[in-house]
Amino acid sequence: MRPGEQVLTAAQMRAAEEALIAHGVSVDALMLRAGRGAAEWIWRVAAGRPVTVLCGPGNNGGDGYVIAETLRARGIEVGVVAPIEPKTDAARNARARWQGRVATSGDRIHGGVLVDCLFGSGLTRPLSPEHALLLAELAAHHAFTVAIDLPSGVATDGGALLGNVQRYDLTLALGAWKPAHFLMPALDRIGETRLVEIGVQQVESAAAVFPRPSFASPARGAHKYTRGLAGVVAGAMPGAAMLAATAAMRGGAGYVRLLSAHSHPAAPAALVVDDSDLSSALGDPRWSALLVGPGLGRDEAARERLGAVLGAGTPTVLDADALHLLDDDLLEGVDPSRLLLTPHEGELSRLCACFGVTAEGKLERARALAAVTGLTVLAKGPDTVLAAADGRRAFFPAAPSWLASAGTGDVLAGLAVSRLATGRAPFAAGGEAVWLHAQAAREAGPDLTADDLVRCLSSAYARFL
Ligand SMILES: NC(=O)C1=CN([C@@H]2O[C@H](COP(=O)(O)OP(=O)(O)OC[C@H]3O[C@@H](n4cnc5c(N)ncnc54)[C@H](O)[C@@H]3O)[C@@H](O)[C@H]2O)[C@@H](O)CC1
Ligand SMILES: [K+]
Structure with a gap:
């Protein structure tokens, strides 16, 4: 199985991340890889339109600050909305590198592309009513919505929806696919999907995407x-x-x-x-x-x-x-x-x-x-x-x-x-x-x-x- 074909649960993804860290890759470096890889796709779909990045407290939010800074440096008009301060070191470092302003509410924010980095594979409970409302309003005021890793509100391992989750146009899976990218009802919310590779190694006994088959014509002497x-x-x-x-x-x-x-x-x-x-x-x-x-x-x-x-x-x-x-x-x-x-x-x-x-x-x-x-x-x-x-x-x-x-x-x-x-x-x-x-x-x-x-x-x- 190629690493790009594996499908990892939240726990397997954390273990894979720790394995990379044990090999000398820092969390900050991983976040840069993930955020910059995602920014490549967003830059394409934005096609010059203004982008709003909604950042949560964890490393999904950290990815958001990297995405925002990468797009800003490439000349895109970017706004960041963060209803909660970053809580991990890597997310705080990413926020410190973001050179723009941070809004705490979504009031009067309209744009071309909304990038949802509120929660990723660390989601443990339904979104609070305030977060759910903020996300829904921002989504309604943008023409195109992108979920980073997973739509916020989707359970990584089983694909359940922890509350109302709107339909996204694009979901960018980070490092590996997760079960929620293939399972209902999450499958009905994620839109188009792309995988952003960050160098995750093969995880033993991981689930996989069944590889595209390759058939052969019958042998010359076949009957x-x-x-x-x-x-x-x-x-x-x-x-x-x-x-x-x-x-x-x-x-x-x-x-x-x-x-x-x-x-x-x-x-x-x-x-x-x-x-x-x-x-x-x-x-x-x-x-x-x-x-x-x-x-x-x-x-x-x-x-x-x-x-x-x-x-x-x-x-x-x-x-x-x-x-x-x-x-x-x-x-x-x-x-x-x-x-x-x-x-x-x-x-x-x-x-x-x-x-x-x-x-x-x-x-x-x-x-x-x-x-x-x-x-x-x-x-x-x-x-x-x-x-x-x-x-x-x-x-x-x-x-x-x-x-x-x-x-x-x-x-x-x-x-x-x-x-x-x-x-x-x-x-x-x-x-x-x-x-x-x-x-x-x-x-x-x-x-x-x-x-x-x-x-x-x-x-x-x-x-x-
Ligand atoms: N594992 C990896 O190898 C990598 C992970 N990355 C990113 O990191 C994400 C996972 O990061 P985290 O584990 O920090 O998780 P999240 O960023 O999903 O957020 C978890 C944080 O939110 C809190 N939380 C969970 N549910 C909540 C709720 N409903 N309301 C309020 N707070 C809630 C948790 O207590 C925790 O503090 C991935 O989805 C991905 O975006 C990337 O940065 C690159 C590498
Ligand atoms: K997300």
């Missing part, structure tokens, strides 16, 4: 089985499995079969529909991966089909109805390291209740569920997170919100089984599926349907070659 045979197991409602299967055909696997007792007159010619008895179909030793859940149903017959799939010993994606049926009994004797679960919020809650996970917050729940069960968990949604039993956790760049549409989850599950069939491990398969899915959504454009997504998978795939 359909060496590329992977993926099976999509249908159930009561055939449409969802069919959608997943058509997506799986475009996700890298060489051969996709739909195991379904229904007739599928609209199936593409290249999709083999196998209506034989499920246990005999599953007896084929060539299966590379299976998907079960979309349209499966939740009755006893569905449970039997799920049991048969789990008993096949093949790498498997479990989605939708399979996630409502899954329990300890079904997992008895099954190697969980082969399984990838793709729950949405409701399914994640159901699984946590079933397996005794009491953690709070999406990341922590996914992590705990994976740790307790040994399964790989892809908790999908506007803030998708991926967690493996060995503790790996990954976040993803924000995907288009147009994905909030029926059937897009089936497409994701189809992509995941396809990646799994190519030989990828569950964690890698899940992460690559999320990237493909988001790229296809970008190509499909606004107001997309799940069928549009499938149509765009080929061009999306090409972006990763």
Whole structure:
């Protein structure tokens, strides 16, 4: 993992800062790096407009004084508002280097760009009503708002909002990404994001942004089985499995079969529909991966089909109805390291209740569920997170919100089984599926349907070659 890909909690960020200090870098030097790096971006977006910097008492405020002085020295008209005096040595030193005046209230202050340096990763409680009002009024009187590290009022580790937090145009993460840059509801407030590097080293067992995948064309001597045979197991409602299967055909696997007792007159010619008895179909030793859940149903017959799939010993994606049926009994004797679960919020809650996970917050729940069960968990949604039993956790760049549409989850599950069939491990398969899915959504454009997504998978795939 490159240092720029790691996602650090507030405590990990403090430890990383201390490690740098132990190597001889002073806090003041770090603050200069952070503030000057942030000022570069602000200088660009300000494009000559006046800038107001709101400074708090901690080192986030300290960054603000550095930003203010850097921009002033470059000829920008800068005003500083500081409702509280600096409380750390580094912030006091930064304030002493600021050559302009400091206002204590925001009265009659208007400008082009507001830079929020009130609180960063040191926020421990909701903003006082006075601070919240000051921030809201300043934001209303500026055309463009920038949050330094995090919008003031956002909880660094879980992405919760400690009070009213307005929407920013840009958030500049300092030193490393934080979980709040990827998790709802904070994700809905931070606007565009950029990372300002300050030389933070790799932190052991840190979460990461799942790296952009890089696919290869099939080997010259490849044939359909060496590329992977993926099976999509249908159930009561055939449409969802069919959608997943058509997506799986475009996700890298060489051969996709739909195991379904229904007739599928609209199936593409290249999709083999196998209506034989499920246990005999599953007896084929060539299966590379299976998907079960979309349209499966939740009755006893569905449970039997799920049991048969789990008993096949093949790498498997479990989605939708399979996630409502899954329990300890079904997992008895099954190697969980082969399984990838793709729950949405409701399914994640159901699984946590079933397996005794009491953690709070999406990341922590996914992590705990994976740790307790040994399964790989892809908790999908506007803030998708991926967690493996060995503790790996990954976040993803924000995907288009147009994905909030029926059937897009089936497409994701189809992509995941396809990646799994190519030989990828569950964690890698899940992460690559999320990237493909988001790229296809970008190509499909606004107001997309799940069928549009499938149509765009080929061009999306090409972006990763
Ligand atoms: N950790 C690092 O490596 C670096 C951190 N930097 C900056 O330092 C920030 C973290 O600095 P701090 O830990 O000083 O934290 P903050 O600047 O977020 O502020 C913490 C201070 O505010 C108080 N406080 C917390 N919540 C409050 C509330 N609701 N109302 C009033 N006071 C409140 C705390 O008691 C503490 O005094 C980062 O967000 C980043 O901007 C950068 O300067 C560069 C390097
Ligand atoms: K801030």
